[in-house]
Amino acid sequence: MNPTTLVRLTAAAAAVLLLPWGVTRAQATSGSAPAITDLGPHHRVWEWTALAEDGQGGQYQTRHAFTELAAGLNRKDDRTGDWVSSRAEFEQTRDGYVIARQTPWKVILAPQLNVEGAVDLLTPEGQRLRSSILGIALLDLATGENVMLAEVKEAHAELTATTEVLYRQAFDGLSADVRYKLTLDGLEQDVILREAIMPDLLSALGLDPATTRLRQ
Numbered sequence: 001m002n003p004t005t006l007v008r009l010t011a012a013a014a015a016v017l018l019l020p021w022g023v024t025r026a027q028a029t030s031g032s033a034p035a036i037t038d039l040g041p042h043h044r045v046w047e048w049t050a051l052a053e054d055g056q057g058g059q060y061q062t063r064h065a066f067t068e069l070a071a072g073l074n075r076k077d078d079r080t081g082d083w084v085s086s087r088a089e090f091e092q093t094r095d096g097y098v099i100a101r102q103t104p105w106k107v108i109l110a111p112q113l114n115v116e117g118a119v120d121l122l123t124p125e126g127q128r129l130r131s132s133i134l135g136i137a138l139l140d141l142a143t144g145e146n147v148m149l150a151e152v153k154e155a156h157a158e159l160t161a162t163t164e165v166l167y168r169q170a171f172d173g174l175s176a177d178v179r180y181k182l183t184l185d186g187l188e189q190d191v192i193l194r195e196a197i198m199p200d201l202l203s204a205l206g207l208d209p210a211t212t213r214l215r216q
């Protein structure tokens with residue numbers, strides 16, 4: 001759900017890098033601007049032309065191209081079915097839902113975190129995935145003992161950035177937030193602990209601090 005970005009070049013940067021030797025930027029200004037000539041789910045092909053000096057007082061036209069690669073770079077338009085550029089951007093509705101509709105993965109986050117199906121994803125293949133956080137548990141890897149540390153409670157969706165949603169103080173009995181981050185190719189979920197879980201607590205619950213891990 002979060003593939004590694006392969007290459008990310010802006011058109012402006014790549015245009016300078018790919019100009020042939022001996023062609024200055026001033027000499028190339030009378031050519032065509034970079035334009036997309038081919039695209040798919042994870043690539044765009046950019047092409048442009050430029051004028052170069054031939055060394056004898058004349059000029060000739062050169063053609064340039066590069067391929068921009070990134071996971072989730074483009075998406076299918078819902079109406080036309082054509083490939084269009086993706087944009088990682090959340091928007092919040094009047095009733096508190098947070099929606100991402102301009103990436104290959106469509107996302108709906110509920111106004112409150114402690115409801116069934118609070119996270120609703122639609123994959124590029126049309127598969128719908130719904131999930132809910134029940135709480136934060138402690139698992140002793142050595143014994144298999146599992147203890148619920150804190151259950152999810154009512155926490156409201158807060159749009160803290162264009163690509164981030166935060167549910168503050170989302171658990172009973174533990175100071176922790178839940179954050180969702182939107183990328184071109186998916187959605188990341190993080191639990192941010194605002195307090196330490198002390199070894200004495202683990203021992204009191206019959207868990208070994210050396211082999212115990214958090215689960216959500």
